[in-house]
Amino acid sequence: MTDEQIVRPAPVSGFTEWLPEVRLVELAWLDEIRAAFERYGFCSIETPSVEILDALLAKGETSQEVYTLKRLQGGEDDSDARLGLHFDLTVPLARYVAQHFNDLVFPFKRYQIQRVWRGERPQEGRYREFTQCDIDVIGVDSVPLHFDAEMPRIVHEILTGLRVGPFSININNRKVLQGFYEGMGISDPIAVIRAADKLDKIGEDGVARILTTQVGLSDEQAKACLDLARIRGTDSSVIERIAALGPKSDLLSEGLDELAFVLDSLSDLPEGSICADLSIARGLDYYTGTVYEGKLLNYPTYGSICSGGRYENLAGTFIRRSLPGIGISIGLTRIFAKLLAEGLLPADGPKSPSDLLVVVPSDERSQVATATAARLRSRGFKVEVYHQADKLGKQIRYASRKGIPFIWFPPFEDDKPHEVKDMASGEQSEADPETWVRRAQQ
Amino acid sequence: MTDEQIVRPAPVSGFTEWLPEVRLVELAWLDEIRAAFERYGFCSIETPSVEILDALLAKGETSQEVYTLKRLQGGEDDSDARLGLHFDLTVPLARYVAQHFNDLVFPFKRYQIQRVWRGERPQEGRYREFTQCDIDVIGVDSVPLHFDAEMPRIVHEILTGLRVGPFSININNRKVLQGFYEGMGISDPIAVIRAADKLDKIGEDGVARILTTQVGLSDEQAKACLDLARIRGTDSSVIERIAALGPKSDLLSEGLDELAFVLDSLSDLPEGSICADLSIARGLDYYTGTVYEGKLLNYPTYGSICSGGRYENLAGTFIRRSLPGIGISIGLTRIFAKLLAEGLLPADGPKSPSDLLVVVPSDERSQVATATAARLRSRGFKVEVYHQADKLGKQIRYASRKGIPFIWFPPFEDDKPHEVKDMASGEQSEADPETWVRRAQQ
Numbered sequence: 040m041t042d043e044q045i046v047r048p049a050p051v052s053g054f055t056e057w058l059p060e061v062r063l064v065e066l067a068w069l070d071e072i073r074a075a076f077e078r079y080g081f082c083s084i085e086t087p088s089v090e091i092l093d094a095l096l097a098k099g100e101t102s103q104e105v106y107t108l109k110r111l112q113g114g115e116d117d118s119d120a121r122l123g124l125h126f127d128l129t130v131p132l133a134r135y136v137a138q139h140f141n142d143l144v145f146p147f148k149r150y151q152i153q154r155v156w157r158g159e160r161p162q163e164g165r166y167r168e169f170t171q172c173d174i175d176v177i178g179v180d181s182v183p184l185h186f187d188a189e190m191p192r193i194v195h196e197i198l199t200g201l202r203v204g205p206f207s208i209n210i211n212n213r214k215v216l217q218g219f220y221e222g223m224g225i226s227d228p229i230a231v232i233r234a235a236d237k238l239d240k241i242g243e244d245g246v247a248r249i250l251t252t253q254v255g256l257s258d259e260q261a262k263a264c265l266d267l268a269r270i271r272g273t274d275s276s277v278i279e280r281i282a283a284l285g286p287k288s289d290l291l292s293e294g295l296d297e298l299a300f301v302l303d304s305l306s307d308l309p310e311g312s313i314c315a316d317l318s319i320a321r322g323l324d325y326y327t328g329t330v331y332e333g334k335l336l337n338y339p340t341y342g343s344i345c346s347g348g349r350y351e352n353l354a355g356t357f358i359r360r361s362l363p364g365i366g367i368s369i370g371l372t373r374i375f376a377k378l379l380a381e382g383l384l385p386a387d388g389p390k391s392p393s394d395l396l397v398v399v400p401s402d403e404r405s406q407v408a409t410a411t412a413a414r415l416r417s418r419g420f421k422v423e424v425y426h427q428a429d430k431l432g433k434q435i436r437y438a439s440r441k442g443i444p445f446i447w448f449p450p451f452e453d454d455k456p457h458e459v460k461d462m463a464s465g466e467q468s469e470a471d472p473e474t475w476v477r478r479a480q481q
Numbered sequence: 482m483t484d485e486q487i488v489r490p491a492p493v494s495g496f497t498e499w500l501p502e503v504r505l506v507e508l509a510w511l512d513e514i515r516a517a518f519e520r521y522g523f524c525s526i527e528t529p530s531v532e533i534l535d536a537l538l539a540k541g542e543t544s545q546e547v548y549t550l551k552r553l554q555g556g557e558d559d560s561d562a563r564l565g566l567h568f569d570l571t572v573p574l575a576r577y578v579a580q581h582f583n584d585l586v587f588p589f590k591r592y593q594i595q596r597v598w599r600g601e602r603p604q605e606g607r608y609r610e611f612t613q614c615d616i617d618v619i620g621v622d623s624v625p626l627h628f629d630a631e632m633p634r635i636v637h638e639i640l641t642g643l644r645v646g647p648f649s650i651n652i653n654n655r656k657v658l659q660g661f662y663e664g665m666g667i668s669d670p671i672a673v674i675r676a677a678d679k680l681d682k683i684g685e686d687g688v689a690r691i692l693t694t695q696v697g698l699s700d701e702q703a704k705a706c707l708d709l710a711r712i713r714g715t716d717s718s719v720i721e722r723i724a725a726l727g728p729k730s731d732l733l734s735e736g737l738d739e740l741a742f743v744l745d746s747l748s749d750l751p752e753g754s755i756c757a758d759l760s761i762a763r764g765l766d767y768y769t770g771t772v773y774e775g776k777l778l779n780y781p782t783y784g785s786i787c788s789g790g791r792y793e794n795l796a797g798t799f800i801r802r803s804l805p806g807i808g809i810s811i812g813l814t815r816i817f818a819k820l821l822a823e824g825l826l827p828a829d830g831p832k833s834p835s836d837l838l839v840v841v842p843s844d845e846r847s848q849v850a851t852a853t854a855a856r857l858r859s860r861g862f863k864v865e866v867y868h869q870a871d872k873l874g875k876q877i878r879y880a881s882r883k884g885i886p887f888i889w890f891p892p893f894e895d896d897k898p899h900e901v902k903d904m905a906s907g908e909q910s911e912a913d914p915e916t917w918v919r920r921a922q923q
Binding site for chain 1: 487488489490491492493496497498499500501504505508519520521522523524525526527528529530531532533534535536539546547548549550551552553564565566576577579580581584585586588590591596598600610618625627628798799800801832833834835838858862863864865866868869879882883885
């Protein structure tokens, strides 16, 4: 113990970190998400945490959120000047696909589970460092509509498996919106889409005001736009309701066909979990077809837990090829932190991955304990050996505090049997390290 | 296609990124490392990528290597001022243990697999962003010697499983060095340890010169120090050879007992893979007992692939508790990148995790293809459905280019059987999605 100055350890606002028992749950989530992505044949990539700033800023949207790197002692040289931490996984994907274009097989189906960083003001659901789980399919010149339906199916499977509670994946199609507005003779449909995207925040009256005063629509046109935005439904009857509103255009027909295809393809999923919602627009300008936005139904104001859509031009910043794609991003940290805060995660479970603690009855028998543990490990179990000969009560307490479900007692003498104690039931019985199996625990 | 300026996508020096087929191998490595850590009951933690600079710099050693964060548009506020990316996983562990002291069970056994960042000049084996895989055990007031032997055993198991080629984990004990020098009457043993640590770089003559001119040893003393440093061996006969050199002290005896315990405990491992090496000192001042340093024997000049040791005072910067520990860190990126560069990894294998591609014979049969894939997925297989009805030859070529090992042919008509083609053997046979099993592939 020195008397040097103590630096008080403290959390940094906007950055999360979990205790071991919570991290175990998060790891199980990450495993489940990865398994689902791979079950559908998506390959993993990881990109560096940094991109060159010119690349990060090419879209020009998020510059104030970017963290740049600087070497503390000014020893900067050309090779790390103007590097920024990525703020999403889409810009890195675009750069990756352009850079490795000749080495990839298209349609390129990748998943990417990584941390991203944003210099945002921390608040509920907003972090400065968080983990995103993205899947995208990139095609050369085209991407089959097949994937417009596959994306929400995969996310549905994941959210169901994670037991996040009731959720809905809301689906819209930008062609429907744009085609509808064009069919009404509106000259700037993008301005209407931007206004409609504010529906959640400013309500119908607010949107109507923007549409009439800023976008220059008539009251009647504004009403039709809001009528469209009000349409929600879980089956393809939605298509008829949109058509019944009147406006017609080729783009609208195309969009309605696509939306019908997606809804039909997902009609086997539980009622209500997939929902056409004509109010969602996803502000980003680059979506051109299907768009997605997921919500936790018990927390309607919490914002989206996943989002994505179809885009025409992923990598125009980097390569002169037409690379359309479709993708969806799950906001792992957002969902996990919310359910944790609500007390809905099994966050007071084991503090250790171990299946078993092998006790060390005495120094003389420690070799037997070690050999027993090695045998159990080679059979696939996760096993701790207690770290020294000690009172059995103390060793059992250690297992109990860590939530280790079974305790293994090697024999005190060579011709005696091993025993194993089930901590949940308290039962203790003879066991053989060569044949013991862990019965299903509740 | 717009005519906007193209940003040429390029790798950033010192940051790695892999193609999907290489990433698949890296993922398998990460899985194997994690599995080994968990097999021994270590729990996972992850810490934020950043720490407060005061914490990072408390040891004062590596300040020029630290990357600090800055918000691009100067929107900095108190909450992200003076943050730096962590340059190792030890400082974050110290801060974590101090911060969560009351919530942890000791001895606290954690593993941590994360990226770290250093503003180093990139060169072979040196990266600006790389992945480290650390295990440490932290005790309150003491940590049993048990773990001094368990650490290299776990790493041995991992390196063997990863088939990195011949390697050696070299072991020394700082008490042996310090006790030996004290036994010789040397007043500043730390200065000798620092000099001896340069043996690799400047050779025996160079070290002898430092010892005589700077540390002030006699020629005879310097010779004895070099005699000690020359001792290497794989069994406890090493202990006798050290004792035979003459110097005696209580600290030396204690160190020799510890070294003998570690060597004895590991005597079941293959000859030569664990090696006492009295020349290794690990420059860092905080090691106090056992120290480790691993090497790839085919690349003796490549530097260490893992390192660690025992320390007395992990978290003195953060908390007034005595928290000794022992740990070891595997330099995943260093090993992986080296073997990749040497052509020793199976890096031209599959570009996809998929077991199977289900072909879509026609639009009419696409529902059958989707249902078949769903059935196979529910049985644990990783399955892609081809994304549209197309010529079979084209679909098979797609599987072949991605290295997908099996192709599934759903029937063209309802009463016909499914078939599966093994791409390695070319054999095609009838199969049932309910019962098919993938036979072991080479």
